[in-house]
Amino acid sequence: MTDVAQARNQQGAPGHADAGRGRRRAGRPRLRPASDTEVAPRAEILDAAAELFVSQGLAATTTRQIADRVGIRQASLYYYFTGKDELLLELLTQSVRPSLRVAAELESRCRADPAAGLYALALIDVATLTHAPHNIATLYLMPEVQAAEFASFRAERAQLQAVYGRLGQAAAGGGGMTEPLTATLLIQLVESVIQLRRAGEMRDYGHEIAAACLRLVGLGPAEVIRARAAAAGLTDSLAG
Amino acid sequence: MTDVAQARNQQGAPGHADAGRGRRRAGRPRLRPASDTEVAPRAEILDAAAELFVSQGLAATTTRQIADRVGIRQASLYYYFTGKDELLLELLTQSVRPSLRVAAELESRCRADPAAGLYALALIDVATLTHAPHNIATLYLMPEVQAAEFASFRAERAQLQAVYGRLGQAAAGGGGMTEPLTATLLIQLVESVIQLRRAGEMRDYGHEIAAACLRLVGLGPAEVIRARAAAAGLTDSLAG
Numbered sequence: 001m002t003d004v005a006q007a008r009n010q011q012g013a014p015g016h017a018d019a020g021r022g023r024r025r026a027g028r029p030r031l032r033p034a035s036d037t038e039v040a041p042r043a044e045i046l047d048a049a050a051e052l053f054v055s056q057g058l059a060a061t062t063t064r065q066i067a068d069r070v071g072i073r074q075a076s077l078y079y080y081f082t083g084k085d086e087l088l089l090e091l092l093t094q095s096v097r098p099s100l101r102v103a104a105e106l107e108s109r110c111r112a113d114p115a116a117g118l119y120a121l122a123l124i125d126v127a128t129l130t131h132a133p134h135n136i137a138t139l140y141l142m143p144e145v146q147a148a149e150f151a152s153f154r155a156e157r158a159q160l161q162a163v164y165g166r167l168g169q170a171a172a173g174g175g176g177m178t179e180p181l182t183a184t185l186l187i188q189l190v191e192s193v194i195q196l197r198r199a200g201e202m203r204d205y206g207h208e209i210a211a212a213c214l215r216l217v218g219l220g221p222a223e224v225i226r227a228r229a230a231a232a233g234l235t236d237s238l239a240g
Numbered sequence: 241m242t243d244v245a246q247a248r249n250q251q252g253a254p255g256h257a258d259a260g261r262g263r264r265r266a267g268r269p270r271l272r273p274a275s276d277t278e279v280a281p282r283a284e285i286l287d288a289a290a291e292l293f294v295s296q297g298l299a300a301t302t303t304r305q306i307a308d309r310v311g312i313r314q315a316s317l318y319y320y321f322t323g324k325d326e327l328l329l330e331l332l333t334q335s336v337r338p339s340l341r342v343a344a345e346l347e348s349r350c351r352a353d354p355a356a357g358l359y360a361l362a363l364i365d366v367a368t369l370t371h372a373p374h375n376i377a378t379l380y381l382m383p384e385v386q387a388a389e390f391a392s393f394r395a396e397r398a399q400l401q402a403v404y405g406r407l408g409q410a411a412a413g414g415g416g417m418t419e420p421l422t423a424t425l426l427i428q429l430v431e432s433v434i435q436l437r438r439a440g441e442m443r444d445y446g447h448e449i450a451a452a453c454l455r456l457v458g459l460g461p462a463e464v465i466r467a468r469a470a471a472a473g474l475t476d477s478l479a480g
Contacts, residue, residue, distance in 0.1 A: 054383065056383055057297075057298075057299055057382065057383045057384060058297075059297055059299035059300055060299055138381045139381075141378045141379075141380075141381055141434075141438075142297065142382070143294065143295055143296055143297045144297060177452070180441070181436075181445065181448060184432050184435055184436055184439070184441075185429060185432050185449070185452055188428055188429060188431070188432040188435060189425060189428060189456075191428070192424050192425050192428040194381075195424055195428060196421075196424055198381075199424070201420070201424075205421065208417055208421060209425070212425055212456055215455050215456055215457075215458060216429075216452055216455055216456050217455075218455060218461070220460070
């Protein structure tokens with residue numbers, strides 16, 4: 001590489017163009033480096049893929065477009081990913097796995113206080129969905145996501161939904177809705193954050209949505225306040 | 241068409257292989273009429289379009305495929321619709337307009353009892369979504385639906401959402417969530433029926449979801465029972 005090419009590459013390396021210029025817009029088109037020797041990391045490719053999938057749909061998006069957006073050659077993209085399906089699976093998985101990981105932990109620690117467990121899970125799940133790149137969860141309902149390639153994602157989301165159902169039923173003390181219906185309504189309520197992000201509403205809705213989940217299963221104001229306090233202890237210890 | 245070709249067409253026509261084998265799949269491919277003089281009505285075309293849009297996505301669906309499924313020529317489809325966009329707009333509109341129509345009526349009649357109005361609206365909206373062909377509302381989040389062509393649908397859905405917000409705030413008696421957040425969470429909860437239909441859960445969830453909406457805005461069990469009874473009077477008089 002020549003010095004000039006190297007200098008351009010350093011300046012033009014994905015994500016470095018506007019370093020220090022305040023808020024960086026993820027995934028926007030970048031200057032294409034003169035050389036492809038420094039390939040962009042996986043995260044850059046995933047971010048660009050998420051933006052294109054969400055803005056123009058899966059069918060219309062090509063790996064060429066994704067590579068162009070990152071500023072790498074298509075061949076370099078294939079060094080990291082086998083193709084569109086793997087990119088989408090990785091993005092979908094990232095939008096559910098962090099929540100599923102804590103869900104199992106919360107469930108085992110909250111047998112005596114399922115309301116606190118439900119509150120903490122909703123709070124953490126809202127955070128996961130809020131940070132998923134480019135609101136990737138808008139793709140959950142796409143026909144393409146029902147294909148066999150994405151079975152592992154669907155299974156993880158189903159597991160998360162089942163934890164909502166068990167915590168919700170336990171918190172409600174039985175009576176009322178069936179566990180599968182409770183599970184569906186609770187995860188649906190948490191996924192409202194997808195709609196809120198789409199509408200450009202960017203403040204943190206965690207506590208409001210978590211409280212709404214508890215009211216949904218029939219808990220009153222005093223119980224919601226108590227569960228919120230108990231959940232704070234839980235999330236602190238999970239983070240620690 | 242030769243006799244042989246006709247026989248093959250009858251036997252081999254997609255969807256007829258399993259005729260009489262129990263449950264009929266709605267919107268399945270139909271026998272192609274020998275002549276095209278009997279054009280299929282709008283409803284048949286809309287139903288076929290809905291099935292293809294939902295099962296394989298918008299981008300992958302052509303008007304040719306839709307016409308084939310109905311058993312008419314592509315040119316006949318264009319006699320009724322200008323193309324895919326008009327079909328999709330009509331389907332989306334059908335999934336929201338019946339609810340929006342009663343929403344305005346309910347709002348004006350329930351100033352003194354917003355909880356009953358909210359219960360009745362949720363009940364009617366669940367019914368609208370339950371009867372929308374092929375669960376067409378799964379397409380709400382598709383990038384294509386954000387295009388200018390579908391602005392009128394998005395505006396009607398936003399109006400419906402706003403009614404949920406006003407009824408929800410009035411029923412809750414202020415305090416707690418903002419009206420836009422209330423609106424988003426309530427419509428999201430009602431649209432759980434989309435998820436339930438996708439999961440193959442076909443029983444009527446109207447009353448369970450309507451009750452969940454009232455709990456969400458903070459009403460207790462006694463208030464929910466009272467609102468349900470009052471809503472019954474409302475929906476009867478709307479139907480009459």
